[in-house]
Amino acid sequence: MSKYFVLAAILLTATACGDTWGQRAVTGGGIGAGTGAVLGAVTGFNPLAGALIGGAAGAGIGAATTPQRRYY
Numbered sequence: 846m847s848k849y850f851v852l853a854a855i856l857l858t859a860t861a862c863g864d865t866w867g868q869r870a871v872t873g874g875g876i877g878a879g880t881g882a883v884l885g886a887v888t889g890f891n892p893l894a895g896a897l898i899g900g901a902a903g904a905g906i907g908a909a910t911t912p913q914r915r916y917y
Contacts (some may be wrong), residue, residue: 849883849909870908877903 864871881899885892 863911866908866911869911870904873907873910874900874904877901877906 857868862873876901878896880903881895881896881897883888884899885895
């Protein structure tokens, strides 16, 4: 059970890494794929399908949530 807490801590520390939309898409995809695989394995769903769905969703969300730089 503690390995799930360690995995969750690693995934949460990697969130929002990156300044550009490409970096955020890659980190979001990695976090989504890892989370999807874990959730797929825990719920009895196919972990590979969970990783594919989570990775695609994470990459899309990561790219869409890139903050705009403000120049003063």
